[in-house]
Amino acid sequence: MSFDTRQIDDLVSLERGEVDRRIYTDPAIFELEMERIFARSWLFLCHESQIAEPGDFFQAVMGRDNVLVVRQKDGSIKAMLNTCAHRGNAVCRAEEGNAKSFLCTYHGWSYGIDGRLNGVPGHNTFYKGNLDKSRHGLAPVAQVANYRGFIFGTHDAAAPPLEEFLGATGRLGLDTIALRGDMEVVPGIQKFVIECNWKIAVDNLFDWYHPQITHASAFQPSVLPSTNRLENAPVEKIDLSGVNMQSGAGLDLPGNGIIGTKFDQVVVLGEYGHAIGGPTTSSTGYFEFDPSWRENPRTKTALGPVGCKVGGHPNIFPTTWATVTQPQISLRIPRDPTHTEIWWFTFVDRNMPREMRDFMVTMACRIFGPAGVLEQDDGENWAQATAQTRGIASRRIKHLLNMGIGRGKIIKEGGLARIESLTSEYGQLWTYYSWAQWMKGLSWEELKQATTPGDCI
Amino acid sequence: MSNHSQMISRDERIAAMLLHYEVERFYYDEAALLDAHRYDEWLALFTDDAHYFMPIRRTRTQREMDKEFTKPGEMAFFNDDKILLAGRVAKLKTGRSWAEDPPSRTRHLITNVRIVKDDGRTLEVESNFHVYRTRLNSEETSWIGLRRDLLRRTDGSFQIADRKIYLEQTVLLSRNLSNFF
Numbered sequence: 084m085s086f087d088t089r090q091i092d093d094l095v096s097l098e099r100g101e102v103d104r105r106i107y108t109d110p111a112i113f114e115l116e117m118e119r120i121f122a123r124s125w126l127f128l129c130h131e132s133q134i135a136e137p138g139d140f141f142q143a144v145m146g147r148d149n150v151l152v153v154r155q156k157d158g159s160i161k162a163m164l165n166t167c168a169h170r171g172n173a174v175c176r177a178e179e180g181n182a183k184s185f186l187c188t189y190h191g192w193s194y195g196i197d198g199r200l201n202g203v204p205g206h207n208t209f210y211k212g213n214l215d216k217s218r219h220g221l222a223p224v225a226q227v228a229n230y231r232g233f234i235f236g237t238h239d240a241a242a243p244p245l246e247e248f249l250g251a252t253g254r255l256g257l258d259t260i261a262l263r264g265d266m267e268v269v270p271g272i273q274k275f276v277i278e279c280n281w282k283i284a285v286d287n288l289f290d291w292y293h294p295q296i297t298h299a300s301a302f303q304p305s306v307l308p309s310t311n312r313l314e315n316a317p318v319e320k321i322d323l324s325g326v327n328m329q330s331g332a333g334l335d336l337p338g339n340g341i342i343g344t345k346f347d348q349v350v351v352l353g354e355y356g357h358a359i360g361g362p363t364t365s366s367t368g369y370f371e372f373d374p375s376w377r378e379n380p381r382t383k384t385a386l387g388p389v390g391c392k393v394g395g396h397p398n399i400f401p402t403t404w405a406t407v408t409q410p411q412i413s414l415r416i417p418r419d420p421t422h423t424e425i426w427w428f429t430f431v432d433r434n435m436p437r438e439m440r441d442f443m444v445t446m447a448c449r450i451f452g453p454a455g456v457l458e459q460d461d462g463e464n465w466a467q468a469t470a471q472t473r474g475i476a477s478r479r480i481k482h483l484l485n486m487g488i489g490r491g492k493i494i495k496e497g498g499l500a501r502i503e504s505l506t507s508e509y510g511q512l513w514t515y516y517s518w519a520q521w522m523k524g525l526s527w528e529e530l531k532q533a534t535t536p537g538d539c540i
Numbered sequence: 541m542s543n544h545s546q547m548i549s550r551d552e553r554i555a556a557m558l559l560h561y562e563v564e565r566f567y568y569d570e571a572a573l574l575d576a577h578r579y580d581e582w583l584a585l586f587t588d589d590a591h592y593f594m595p596i597r598r599t600r601t602q603r604e605m606d607k608e609f610t611k612p613g614e615m616a617f618f619n620d621d622k623i624l625l626a627g628r629v630a631k632l633k634t635g636r637s638w639a640e641d642p643p644s645r646t647r648h649l650i651t652n653v654r655i656v657k658d659d660g661r662t663l664e665v666e667s668n669f670h671v672y673r674t675r676l677n678s679e680e681t682s683w684i685g686l687r688r689d690l691l692r693r694t695d696g697s698f699q700i701a702d703r704k705i706y707l708e709q710t711v712l713l714s715r716n717l718s719n720f721f
């Protein structure tokens with residue numbers, strides 16, 4: 084089954100803020116995503132600190148391709164497909180480690196850490212020397228690039244350079260981690276599986292409407308340190324009239340900065356579908372454990388006056404989320420239409436005092452990840468939201484992302500396009516709209532055009 | 541081994557059996573509290589300075605097995621002190637802890653209990669666990685692994701001063717860890 088452009092346009096309406104539920108379970112749509120998004124887009128592979136020494140490798144995922152990201156003897160980084168040029172076996176079965184060479188355990192073809200085919204058992208005896216080893220190395224990923232320590236790869240040789248792909252919005256997103264110091268990844272990538280469509284996991288990262296409800300129990304005093312940076316700021320609760328629990332009792336929410344009408348938001352919309360959504364740095368909802376980096380003159384110059392105001396969650400389209408509370412990257416890796424793997428990378432500044440580092444690591448384990456007091460309550464919502472789109476009748480109902488629709492005036496300033504408002508769904512809607520443009524299989528030039536923000540959402 | 545066991549007296553062997561029995565009973569009672577969702581009583585089984593740690597495990601080659609599990613100070617699934625554990629218990633009691641409402645059905649099976657060290661004050665004990673969970677109508681999770689505990693003797697019983705939980709999974713095959721081990 085293939086989709087023509089008009090059918091794809093029918094799936095997402097930017098005007099109405101509606102999304103067709105078929106995009107969450109339809110296997111044909113998933114296949115097309117693999118081809119038109121994950122085989123083309125730049126994708127985050129790992130951070131350079133994870134592979135510091137020659138031979139250090141980390142196994143990443145690009146679409147359904149398993150990729151070895153390997154530090155070379157000259158300090159450069161290569162990425163190659165983890166599949167033997169002979170008959171396909173994986174040449175490395177560890178998630179990470181250090182290698183002097185990669186031996187395929189099927190028939191013994193042996194590759195250097197640069198991917199070159201060095202040895203073939205029986206090269207003289209059986210092949211009579213007729214196999215050109217130089218033509219059968221591990222296939223390199225079409226392009227690999229490093230932005231401030233973040234290693235990205237794309238399967239598309241024609242993709243624009245990484246910095247151009249990221250654009251001002253994507254770079255700002257990654258800068259919110261990179262500018263905090265001499266950053267390194269703490270050993271241990273949390274990986275777990277949620278039975279949801281990857282887009283539901285992605286759209287949630289912009290969703291500042293859900294924390295007060297989904298995470299009501301986590302915001303209970305004594306569960307987390309206070310997340311209200313402006314302790315004494317007047318927090319006006321949102322209206323909850325008619326909002327009752329199954330027991331009939333009204334829903335009582337802990338008073339906290341996440342809730343309320345002082346929750347000023349800024350949503351940044353970028354080309355190719357990148358976006359940032361969440362509180363401004365002066366909003367009651369903004370919180371960071373260590374915001375000192377924002378006072379740094381280097382930060383102010385690098386981010387510019389608009390960038391400095393952004394305190395929300397960036398997503399590098401399609402699946403790379405950078406967090407704010409403390410620097411982490413969360414990948415949402417599609418496994419099949421209804422299974423998504425979540426990978427958490429946690430960053431600290433190498434020069435941080437030991438105590439602060441330990442605090443950050445403890446908080447990272449405590450907030451996000453499968454046991455995180457926040458994230459443990461997310462998965463079931465996403466799994467059930469995905470599962471309910473399977474029913475023929477349930478599927479006819481649209482997903483709604485229309486909060487604030489028609490009122491989102493796009494301000495273009497300092498190279499960024501932004502919308503200022505209270506809690507909204509602009510970030511999610513922009514992601515879905517851009518997703519639809521990617522799904523049309525446009526040229527890179529056309530895609531950039533189609534995902535350049537207009538005047539209003 | 542058999543030489544050794546012949547050398548120690550019958551009384552000593554009986555004392556070892558009794559100790560083993562007490563430790564096992566402690567674990568069975570603990571498991572019963574968890575399966576009955578009696579979290580406050582479960583929390584009281586931990587010392588105030590307790591550390592509760594479930595490392596991340598990684599598929600690595602045999603040569604790098606020393607780096608299979610993350611260590612304290614690195615990332616983990618659980619890295620809690622008693623205050624954090626108490627926070628988790630408080631969360632479960634808010635009535636808005638949605639991942640546990642409707643509550644998960646769990647059964648903690650504790651086996652292969654081995655007292656590996658005893659200095660008179662503290663015991664080092666290993667046990668295997670199978671935590672079986674079902675949620676809603678179709679979700680089923682099995683977590684199997686090893687616990688390595690430091691049990692401090694208190695009058696007549698024990699308190700857990702340190703618990704390390706080693707799961708037999710690298711990529712966690714479940715959507716969350718909203719239960720205790």
Ligand code: FES
Nearest residue numbers: 167169170187190
């Ligand atoms: S498949 Fe790798 S050597 Fe044959």
Ligand SMILES: [Fe+2]
Nearest residue numbers: 294297457461
């Ligand atoms: Fe959430």
